[in-house]
Amino acid sequence: MDLGNIVIEELNRHYTVDEIFNGPLLGVQGFVEKNYKIGMHSQGFYEINIVLRGSATHRIGERNLIVKKGDTFIIPPNVRHGYAGGENFDVYHLVISPKYLEKHSAELQLLPAFSSLFRIDPLMRETTWAKLHFVLSDEEMASLMPTLEGLIVHCREKSTEGAIIAGGEALIAIAHLCAIYESKGIMNSPTDTEDEMFLTSIAYIYENFDKTITTDTLARIAQMSRTSYIARFKRVTGVPPARFQRQYRVSMAKQLLSDQVLTEAEIAQAVGCYDTSHFIRMFRSETGMVPSEFGK
Numbered sequence: 001m002d003l004g005n006i007v008i009e010e011l012n013r014h015y016t017v018d019e020i021f022n023g024p025l026l027g028v029q030g031f032v033e034k035n036y037k038i039g040m041h042s043q044g045f046y047e048i049n050i051v052l053r054g055s056a057t058h059r060i061g062e063r064n065l066i067v068k069k070g071d072t073f074i075i076p077p078n079v080r081h082g083y084a085g086g087e088n089f090d091v092y093h094l095v096i097s098p099k100y101l102e103k104h105s106a107e108l109q110l111l112p113a114f115s116s117l118f119r120i121d122p123l124m125r126e127t128t129w130a131k132l133h134f135v136l137s138d139e140e141m142a143s144l145m146p147t148l149e150g151l152i153v154h155c156r157e158k159s160t161e162g163a164i165i166a167g168g169e170a171l172i173a174i175a176h177l178c179a180i181y182e183s184k185g186i187m188n189s190p191t192d193t194e195d196e197m198f199l200t201s202i203a204y205i206y207e208n209f210d211k212t213i214t215t216d217t218l219a220r221i222a223q224m225s226r227t228s229y230i231a232r233f234k235r236v237t238g239v240p241p242a243r244f245q246r247q248y249r250v251s252m253a254k255q256l257l258s259d260q261v262l263t264e265a266e267i268a269q270a271v272g273c274y275d276t277s278h279f280i281r282m283f284r285s286e287t288g289m290v291p292s293e294f295g296k
Helices: 098-103 114-127 138-156 160-183 190-207 215-222 226-237 241-259 264-270 276-287 291-295
Strands: 010-015 028-033 038-043 046-053 055-060 063-068 072-075 081-084 090-096
Touching: 028 138, 028 160, 046 138, 046 160, 072 114, 090 098, 090 138, 090 160, 114 160, 114 190, 138 160, 190 215, 190 226, 190 241, 215 226, 215 241, 226 241, 241 264, 241 276, 241 291, 264 276, 264 291, 276 291
Parallel strands: 010 038
Antiparallel strands: 028 090, 038 081, 046 072, 046 090, 055 063, 055 081
């Protein structure tokens, strides 16, 4: 069977944060899906997938990839993805509320590989790379599993103590994954200096999406001429830098609208729009609907 040519059906489903995380303390969930298959869907939270057994087709955005035991990757919020075609295909899911990452952002930003693993790697997998490149060895997976299994147990306890312990175990797991990722030198090869600088400019967009960022600033970060930078950016992402920034702002706005905590005006400010009318125009241009329609 050619897994790469399998068509994954459209599930047309968006899972919200409130559906997955119960209570104010529980910001993570760990579980294993056996014989895992699911149509194309999206969600309002981050998800770390670790393939424990077997192989299958993983579709992310518009790309089909074959995934197998050891493959490890992050799926950011609001990215369509699905699985099909695998037999005896088991996947560990660590799902993470954006509020959890925000709460621990100071510690996580100290990890050298965090930005690459959580922001740059998912983008490159979705748009350009032919295959996954972060693969855990059997030994690395064995070293992670006690923490991941403990996280499952403590999430199931549905208690304050369990939620706090699970949160700590998730932080340990993320730090462990970042250390493994860094040790493999995936984003730090001396021969890939130009690539690294270009990816750093994309990370800068993620980390400063609520600010006005000019193309000249991004080209300077990437150490490229403005013309060369725009050409490469469009080749990698499919859109110019300004459009990419707008799309990412809208994806963050969708996440905040799904949480149903902030007002439209507060969300506009949070994603860097100077007023609500500007926010509505931007949102409509990317989604075909106004924010209030999406919220419903």
